[in-house]
Amino acid sequence: MTEEYNEKCKIDQNDILGKYIKASENLKAGETILNESPVLIIARSGDKRCSNCFQLTEGYCSKCLISPLCSNCRSHHLYDCDKLTIMSKGVQFENLRKYSDCYALLKIFLLNENPDTAEYFERILNLEAHLDKRRNTAIWHEHNDKVVQPLLNSGIKEYFKCHDLLDEDFIQRLCGILDVNVYEIRAPDKGAMRGLYLKSSLFSHQCNANTNAAIDHQYRIKLYANRDINKNETISSCYTNVLLGTDERRRILQEGKHFHCTCDRCKDPTELGSHMSSFICAPCLMANRNGIIIKKAVTEKWECLACNHSLRNEQVKLILEKAKEEIYHARDDPKRYEILLAKLGRILHQNHYLMVDIKQNLANILRSVITNSMQRPGRCVYERKVRLCQELVMILHIIQPGISRLKAIALYELANASAELYRLKYGEKELNTKELVALLQRCESMLREAARMLLYEPVQTPEGELAHAAMDELKDLLNDIKLLKEKVDEEN
Numbered sequence: 001m002t003e004e005y006n007e008k009c010k011i012d013q014n015d016i017l018g019k020y021i022k023a024s025e026n027l028k029a030g031e032t033i034l035n036e037s038p039v040l041i042i043a044r045s046g047d048k049r050c051s052n053c054f055q056l057t058e059g060y061c062s063k064c065l066i067s068p069l070c071s072n073c074r075s076h077h078l079y080d081c082d083k084l085t086i087m088s089k090g091v092q093f094e095n096l097r098k099y100s101d102c103y104a105l106l107k108i109f110l111l112n113e114n115p116d117t118a119e120y121f122e123r124i125l126n127l128e129a130h131l132d133k134r135r136n137t138a139i140w141h142e143h144n145d146k147v148v149q150p151l152l153n154s155g156i157k158e159y160f161k162c163h164d165l166l167d168e169d170f171i172q173r174l175c176g177i178l179d180v181n182v183y184e185i186r187a188p189d190k191g192a193m194r195g196l197y198l199k200s201s202l203f204s205h206q207c208n209a210n211t212n213a214a215i216d217h218q219y220r221i222k223l224y225a226n227r228d229i230n231k232n233e234t235i236s237s238c239y240t241n242v243l244l245g246t247d248e249r250r251r252i253l254q255e256g257k258h259f260h261c262t263c264d265r266c267k268d269p270t271e272l273g274s275h276m277s278s279f280i281c282a283p284c285l286m287a288n289r290n291g292i293i294i295k296k297a298v299t300e301k302w303e304c305l306a307c308n309h310s311l312r313n314e315q316v317k318l319i320l321e322k323a324k325e326e327i328y329h330a331r332d333d334p335k336r337y338e339i340l341l342a343k344l345g346r347i348l349h350q351n352h353y354l355m356v357d358i359k360q361n362l363a364n365i366l367r368s369v370i371t372n373s374m375q376r377p378g379r380c381v382y383e384r385k386v387r388l389c390q391e392l393v394m395i396l397h398i399i400q401p402g403i404s405r406l407k408a409i410a411l412y413e414l415a416n417a418s419a420e421l422y423r424l425k426y427g428e429k430e431l432n433t434k435e436l437v438a439l440l441q442r443c444e445s446m447l448r449e450a451a452r453m454l455l456y457e458p459v460q461t462p463e464g465e466l467a468h469a470a471m472d473e474l475k476d477l478l479n480d481i482k483l484l485k486e487k488v489d490e491e492n
């Protein structure tokens with residue numbers, strides 16, 4: 001492939017990945033690889049968002065009658081509005097309104113109508129669609145009912161330049177292109193929507209990817225190296241939630257992106273030693289042994305590493321289904337979460353992704369208890385919060401060893417909760433001033449590490465704002481430490 005990409009990386013192609021990006025030079029951790037604006041921003045399937053500000057809405061533009069528009073916005077993209085205004089006079093726009101996913105496709109056709117953007121239409125058509133893998137699957141039928149038929153029956157196709165292309169297969173192909181290539185982006189209401197980026201969509205996936213994607217308030221994407229990348233190394237981005245277990249991640253990637261992931265983490269039954277899918281071996285537990293059940297790589301059987309005990313696939317499925325149901329019913333109740341942790345902790349490894357899910361939920365509840373000025377959290381709240389954050393940081397160190405947004409947030413919370421706990425202990429005379437200084441210095445280095453990783457995030461995003469908060473808190477902490485050190489000197 002000779003197609004130009006940029007000076008830091010180039011496009012290559014192989015039978016497994018299709019097109020993918022590799023480094024043309026050595027890249028340093030933190031180095032920006034790509035900055036790009038989306039060619040398309042669309043609502044998530046089933047949502048309706050204002051064409052101008054992207055807030056959720058039920059309203060429509062009073063001129064073109066087809067584009068969703070919220071009550072705060074008076075107009076949207078002029079070219080699109082003028083074109084759709086002509087079309088709406090001769091089409092059944094009620095059907096297009098009823099099936100909101102049609103609007104994403106109309107936006108793609110409009111790119112082709114507009115001479116300024118027609119080039120993007122051509123480039124979108126070059127993206128992977130996995131048409132054959134999708135044919136006659138559940139998603140194919142869903143798109144047929146909610147996009148293909150409503151579009152074809154509305155009569156709108158005759159108004160587009162590409163009307164003779166617009167048959168069932170072509171529309172399914174575009175649906176496939178969107179499903180396979182979009183990035184999830186944060187909507188103004190903090191919900192999710194989708195962005196299509198022509199260059200960024202060529203990055204292949206790894207569950208332990210070597211880049212992070214950061215999307216700013218204008219929806220520009222920045223892809224930066226989260227660790228050093230060698231020349232000719234494949235540059236990857238992560239398409240899925242890293243806090244899920246291998247079977248879950250693989251299922252999501254198979255269903256949504258149509259490939260079987262064979263990255264280092266997926267291939268390793270211990271998930272790089274994190275044990276995020278492992279079970280506790282009951283016979284070993286009874287015998288006071290440390291038995292862990294993992295899914296063996298070749299046989300795909302769930303077997304204990306210490307004895308010959310095994311679990312059948314159906315048993316594993318049942319345990320997980322029941323655990324998920326119990327987690328669902330415990331939602332927002334810290335006491336029930338604690339009981340569940342104790343109960344499931346006898347079946348699931350401490351780092352199992354469902355245990356991590358409960359611990360994250362619990363840590364979030366404790367955060368609101370701590371930050372709520374009406375409540376006066378006791379020491380035990382801080383102790384629990386510290387323990388939960390420590391466990392999360394430890395797992396993230398394994399699965400995201402480089403620069404990591406999740407790790408930065410967990411470290412930030414750990415540093416603050418720990419500092420508060422040490423101050424409480426000091427107030428209760430459990431620590432002397434010198435000991436407090438030493439412990440606060442540990443918090444300082446955690447906060448510094450969190451701020452360092454968050455500084456790669458765009459300023460006007462929640463993570464960018466957290467970077468600022470971390471810097472401010474670091475200053476306060478340094479000041480505290482300085483005053484306490486002076487006190488130590490006076491005491492000596």
Ligand SMILES: C[S@@+](CC[C@H](N)C(=O)[O-])C[C@H]1O[C@@H](n2cnc3c(N)ncnc32)[C@H](O)[C@@H]1O
Pocket residue numbers: 016017018019020126127128130180181201202203204205206257258259260261262
């Ligand atoms: C967003 S596209 C990436 C660009 C794509 N390779 C192309 O040729 O246009 C996602 C698709 O790339 C392929 N892919 C990405 N990462 C992969 C991986 N780790 N293993 C196998 N296929 C992968 C899959 O076909 C997937 O559906």
